[in-house]
Structure formats: C-alpha cells, structure tokens
Amino acid sequence: MKYFPSLCCLPVLFLVSIAGAEEEAPEITLDPSGYRSNQPEFVVAPDFVPDLTPDPAPRSVQQHPQYPLNRIVAIANNDVILSSELEDSMNQIVKQLNEKGTPIPEHAALVKQVLERLVVDSLQLQIASDNGITINDSMLNSEIQDLARENGVSVTEFRDILGRDGYSYSKFREDLRKQLIISQVRRQMVASRIKVSDQEVDNLLATLKASGQSDIEYHLSHILVAIPEAATPEETRTAEQHADDILERLRSGKNFAEIAIAESDGQTALEGGDIGWRSLGQIPSLFLDSVKTMQVGDVSDLIRSAGGFHIIKMQDKRGDERHMVEQTRARHILLKPDTVNTDEDVQVRIQQLEIRLRGGEDFATLARANSQDTLSAAKGGSLGWLNKGDTVPAFEEALEGLAPGEISTPVKTQFGWHLVQVQERRSHDSTEDYERSKVKNLIRTRKYDEELFLWLRRLRDESYVENRIEEL
Numbered sequence: 001m002k003y004f005p006s007l008c009c010l011p012v013l014f015l016v017s018i019a020g021a022e023e024e025a026p027e028i029t030l031d032p033s034g035y036r037s038n039q040p041e042f043v044v045a046p047d048f049v050p051d052l053t054p055d056p057a058p059r060s061v062q063q064h065p066q067y068p069l070n071r072i073v074a075i076a077n078n079d080v081i082l083s084s085e086l087e088d089s090m091n092q093i094v095k096q097l098n099e100k101g102t103p104i105p106e107h108a109a110l111v112k113q114v115l116e117r118l119v120v121d122s123l124q125l126q127i128a129s130d131n132g133i134t135i136n137d138s139m140l141n142s143e144i145q146d147l148a149r150e151n152g153v154s155v156t157e158f159r160d161i162l163g164r165d166g167y168s169y170s171k172f173r174e175d176l177r178k179q180l181i182i183s184q185v186r187r188q189m190v191a192s193r194i195k196v197s198d199q200e201v202d203n204l205l206a207t208l209k210a211s212g213q214s215d216i217e218y219h220l221s222h223i224l225v226a227i228p229e230a231a232t233p234e235e236t237r238t239a240e241q242h243a244d245d246i247l248e249r250l251r252s253g254k255n256f257a258e259i260a261i262a263e264s265d266g267q268t269a270l271e272g273g274d275i276g277w278r279s280l281g282q283i284p285s286l287f288l289d290s291v292k293t294m295q296v297g298d299v300s301d302l303i304r305s306a307g308g309f310h311i312i313k314m315q316d317k318r319g320d321e322r323h324m325v326e327q328t329r330a331r332h333i334l335l336k337p338d339t340v341n342t343d344e345d346v347q348v349r350i351q352q353l354e355i356r357l358r359g360g361e362d363f364a365t366l367a368r369a370n371s372q373d374t375l376s377a378a379k380g381g382s383l384g385w386l387n388k389g390d391t392v393p394a395f396e397e398a399l400e401g402l403a404p405g406e407i408s409t410p411v412k413t414q415f416g417w418h419l420v421q422v423q424e425r426r427s428h429d430s431t432e433d434y435e436r437s438k439v440k441n442l443i444r445t446r447k448y449d450e451e452l453f454l455w456l457r458r459l460r461d462e463s464y465v466e467n468r469i470e471e472l
Helices: 083-100 107-130 137-150 155-164 169-189 198-211 233-251 256-263 285-293 343-358 363-370 393-400 431-461
Strands: 072-076 079-082 217-226 274-279 303-305 308-318 324-335 382-387 411-413 416-429 465-467
Touching: 072 083, 072 107, 079 083, 079 107, 083 107, 107 169, 107 256, 107 431, 137 155, 137 169, 155 169, 198 431, 217 233, 217 256, 217 285, 233 256, 233 308, 274 431, 285 303, 285 308, 324 343, 324 363, 324 393, 343 363, 343 416, 393 411, 393 416
Parallel strands: none
Antiparallel strands: 072 079, 072 465, 217 274, 217 308, 303 308, 324 382, 324 416, 411 416
C-alpha cells in the first residue's frame, strides 16, 4: 500500500519527474481534441510503503526525552517549529525505519536531521505563501483519488487503512497538501529554468553507446559531509577528517544506512542515503569515474566537490532489455455539444451515424464529413498508432474492448460523443525512441539535482534560522 506519512518523513525530492525524470515512453502529441489525459502533474517524493501484514514482535527502540509540549524548538525566518511537530515527526521516522529494518541512530543525530528537514520545508512553504502558490481542495482530492486507485482501493478504504496504521486522515491531507506545494515551489524556482538541447541528448547517447554501458543501471546510496560556501581551510580540513572517519567505519563493516541517517548532510539522509536506480547519464559527473569501476557492495573513496566530501556505495547493478509496447491503430468520429446542440441532440446524431456505419457506409468518408475533430477528420478520422495511456480512460476502455475492424457503440468523454474503430494492433519495438526520451529526462534530472542542491543550500544560508533545542 503506497501512501504518504507526515511531511517531514517524506524523502526530499531526488528523482523528480517534474524535472522530467523517467518516462515510460516518449510523449505522442495528439490532436487538439485532447485524447491524452492532461491532469495536473504534481511531483511527490518516493512512496513510503508500510507493512500491511500482521506486525511482528516490536523491535526495541531507544527511549528519548519528551520535549515540553508546544515549546518552540526552532525559528525559520517568519515561522516557528514547535516541539509537538518535532515529536510527531520523530515518532513517524522511527516507525518508518523500524518497518524498513534500518538501525535507528542516536537520538541527538536523528533530532538534528529531522529538525533540519522541518526547517527547510518551512522555508519553502513561506516562499509559496509569499508567491501565492497553493493547492486547492479539488487538486488535493484528485491526488488522493489517484493514490487510492494506484493501490486498488476506494478512497474510503484508503482512509480506513491510514487510520489502521495510526495516521489521521485530516493530517494526512494537510501533509500531502504541503508536499504538493513544495513541489510547485521547486518547479517554479528550479525546474522551470532547466533546458535540455537535442545536441546534449545526441552527445550523451553517443557516449553511452561508445562505453557499451547504455543499458546498465546502478542502485546507489550516498553520504555527504558538507562544507559551507567560502569555507576556511580549517573548516575544509575538519570536514575531510570527519568524512575520512565515516569512510573508515563503513569499510570496517558499519551499516551504511545507519551512518547516513545519523551523519549525512545529503538530501536523502533520512532514507539511509538511498538515491535509487540511475543510469550513467543520470549520475552526477563527479561520481562517474568511481561508479564505472565499482562492483556491487563497494564503497567509493572520498569524492571532493564544491559542496563537500561524498561517499557512494554500489548497492546493486542491472541491465536493460528491448522496450516493447502494445500499440493500437484507431480512428474515430467526434461530435461535440455546443450552445445550439445539447448533449442529447449530439447523442441522437452519433447514434444515427452508428446506424449508417453498421449499414456499410465508409468510416473515413463519414469522418471527413461529420467529425468535429478537424485534425483527424482530414485523415478520415485516423488517430495513428496509440500507446496505452495516450487517451482518456473512457476512450481507452472502448479501444480495449474492440477487435480489429470492430466499431464501438457511442462513447461519451469530456470532449463529446465518439464512434471508435480499431484498425489493427501490434507489438512495437520503441527502444530507440524510448532511449532518446529516457536520456533527455536523465539529463534534465541530473541538472535538476545539481540546481536543487545549490538552491536549497542558498535558501538555508540566506535565511534566519535559530535552533532552540539546547534550551529545552
């Protein structure tokens, strides 16, 4: 069951579809009638998957002091973080780590990581407020419906499961709203400025093919020991010594995820440093030389960047196969209601056209003469080859129920009334188009990762942040 716990527990965006990360296939531009679903896209962090099986015997978790209720534990510009927020976030993080079987770090280290995420989230939400960036109830409800549908349950069942696992539905809604707002902020402040040229795609494709590794993906984990901008030599030496100490502990067999949670300054620290599966084209350039020579289980040497000292671990490696997609070649006739013709009038007309088609009249001729989808009408109603997901659900459902040559009964969508005919089906090797689309998105994601890191660091450095934990 995929769903989202409290905002602070959600992994900070690393692989971000808003920056154009992984697509299953290149987008097909259809006619203005809009047969592609154009629902708002909201970037959300990787799903937290709770265990829906009966709970095993609870693991022992370290006890930690309770902070005074609703005392201020941090100030972030014009906002405050309360002890109740921190305590709630801590509890949910511990629950998440237990479910994953990840060792829980020392309390002070975990507090530092969770509080830092709460602060950075607060700063981004303040930017949203200042710029009028909101997520209304309609958008939020649509997102929740999508989550429920992806998990094969109704919204009511989804809500019940949240309650069973100890999550308030109202709090879940507000946490999800905040997450979507943060995604919108990042899209406006970072992702919208990222461009990828065809030449960049060509160059990377050529590089990957020349290396013989274009089909290989790597599952990596990452630890960052950050240094401040304009760091002094002493600050740099201190950071390097700390990174060396971490590396020594890792090579002596210490758990990577546990150390990442406790000590990494990276965006995925609370996920044990896990940055997921990446191809060479998606891996930051400063890591490439190390990754190419690593085997599964290897931990890299220290990798120096302007932002600090990095350590990566090769968790796994896999190849890729040909990308085959099932396609349908179809055509249709569309009639739309308007100020003169009501929906009922249009339904009667489409039924009359259906009778004529079943009487043997030519589909293409009737489409040219009657269809109000002007682009496809000029081609006898042809929509060309369609991939699964290219059309709105009602239209796609009609397609799936037809054999080649068969004509549908009238189909109602938000665009009007359709008659649909499937002409043929095929299994198509779209590997080349898929690889090109994928590489373009990998470049965009890599640029986004780099820009997001710099933007978040500037945001944090240029903001007023006061940590009051020590006073409690």
